[in-house]
Amino acid sequence: MRWEVIEAQSGSEALELLHAEKGTDVLLLDPLLPDLLPAEFCGMVRQRYPGIEILTMNANTGHVLVGSSSPTPFASQLAELLYQGTAAVSVKPAVTPTEYLRRSKAGPGLRGMIGDSPVMQNAYALVHMVAPRDTTVLITGESGTGKDLIAQAIHMISPRQKSPFIVVNCAAIPEALLEAELFGYAKGAFTGAMQSRIGRIHAAHGGTLFLDEIGDMPLSLQSKILRFVEQGEVQRLGSNDNLRVDVRVVAATNAALPTMVKDKLFREDLYYRLAVFPIKLAPLRDRQQDVTSLAHFFATKFCPGVTVTARAIEALYKHDWPGNVRELRNVIERASILAGTEREITAKEILL
Numbered sequence: 368m369r370w371e372v373i374e375a376q377s378g379s380e381a382l383e384l385l386h387a388e389k390g391t392d393v394l395l396l397d398p399l400l401p402d403l404l405p406a407e408f409c410g411m412v413r414q415r416y417p418g419i420e421i422l423t424m425n426a427n428t429g430h431v432l433v434g435s436s437s438p439t440p441f442a443s444q445l446a447e448l449l450y451q452g453t454a455a456v457s458v459k460p461a462v463t464p465t466e467y468l469r470r471s472k473a474g475p476g477l478r479g480m481i482g483d484s485p486v487m488q489n490a491y492a493l494v495h496m497v498a499p500r501d502t503t504v505l506i507t508g509e510s511g512t513g514k515d516l517i518a519q520a521i522h523m524i525s526p527r528q529k530s531p532f533i534v535v536n537c538a539a540i541p542e543a544l545l546e547a548e549l550f551g552y553a554k555g556a557f558t559g560a561m562q563s564r565i566g567r568i569h570a571a572h573g574g575t576l577f578l579d580e581i582g583d584m585p586l587s588l589q590s591k592i593l594r595f596v597e598q599g600e601v602q603r604l605g606s607n608d609n610l611r612v613d614v615r616v617v618a619a620t621n622a623a624l625p626t627m628v629k630d631k632l633f634r635e636d637l638y639y640r641l642a643v644f645p646i647k648l649a650p651l652r653d654r655q656q657d658v659t660s661l662a663h664f665f666a667t668k669f670c671p672g673v674t675v676t677a678r679a680i681e682a683l684y685k686h687d688w689p690g691n692v693r694e695l696r697n698v699i700e701r702a703s704i705l706a707g708t709e710r711e712i713t714a715k716e717i718l719l
């Protein structure tokens with residue numbers, strides 16, 4: 368008997384494959400996942416795919432550790448065969464994950480987000496998977512790749528959509544004010560605090576708090592943020608009362624947080640708590656095929672009815688897009704002004 372075995376290199380990749388492949392029976396899990404906590408991963412799999420049996424393995428010995436409370440004989444036998452390398456079991460992936468995703472039908476996109484390259488479809492699928500839950504999401508990617516849009520999409524398709532979506536740009540608020548802004552303050556907490564005020568975390572109660580540029584969160588505030596994310600508790604400045612809040616956290620950064628952790632600029636425990644479900648957005652230069660659809664989208668937005676010539680698109684393809692989609696948007700906005708009444712954007716108007 369042969370089983371089809373598909374390998375995934377990370378929790379999020381496994382979730383994508385499960386999403387695309389409906390008939391999975393057994394999941395062999397090496398708990399040392401590079402991206403998700405094993406408990407969180409198992410919770411997600413159990414909730415979405417209750418029929419799948421999870422076997423947690425020691426990847427070195429092949430012994431079944433925990434997982435389904437009592438593995439079926441079929442699953443145990445399969446696990447043993449796989450790890451002894453005996454019998455007619457193919458442990459080579461039947462298809463590579465990338466190939467697999469390409470073969471699977473494109474899933475639903477996200478409102479306001481253009482681009483159907485495999486990497487973007489991958490990101491949309493992750494958003495659809497995680498949005499219905501309260502899981503903390505960490506969106507990473509270079510500046511201008513659409514992290515903001517992804518955060519909004521997560522909120523808009525979550526059960527919290529009718530509650531507030533509060534954005535805090537951690538880089539834009541001076542360090543001295545950030546704590547009061549986030550946590551609020553009690554009357555008399557500092558000179559000028561004439562009356563108490565709730566913070567933005569509180570304002571997000573029932574909804575989503577988007578912590579943008581989380582890499583700029585001062586170290587001095589990170590432990591307080593960790594307590595809020597872990598326990599849902601908020602302490603206003605100048606008060607000893609712990610107030611409970613129900614807030615889903617989505618964070619984003621273009622900084623390399625793992626490097627910051629190594630350099631002791633970002634708390635390791637906070638990083639792991641935020642990165643429960645990471646979504647990485649690819650730079651535009653790695654998804655060139657999206658350039659055409661984005662160019663048409665922005666052209667229509669800035670000048671309805673305008674056309675973009677093939678030569679203009681060719682010019683766009685030659686560029687590396689260090690500023691990503693934001694840069695492309697600006698180039699097209701300028702081009703649509705330069706096109707004037709011509710209603711056609713040609714290579715001449717593309718200034719890079």
Ligand SMILES: Nc1ncnc2c1ncn2[C@@H]1O[C@H](COP(=O)(O)OP(=O)(O)OP(=O)(O)O)[C@@H](O)[C@H]1O
Nearest residue numbers: 479480481482510511512513514515516621692693
């Ligand atoms: N896939 C997309 N489809 C349509 N518009 C997009 C897409 N990605 C980004 N944009 C647009 O590009 C601009 C920059 O996007 P956004 O602010 O979401 O990027 P970001 O990654 O959050 O950038 P930063 O790190 O600088 O905050 C916005 O105007 C946004 O609407």
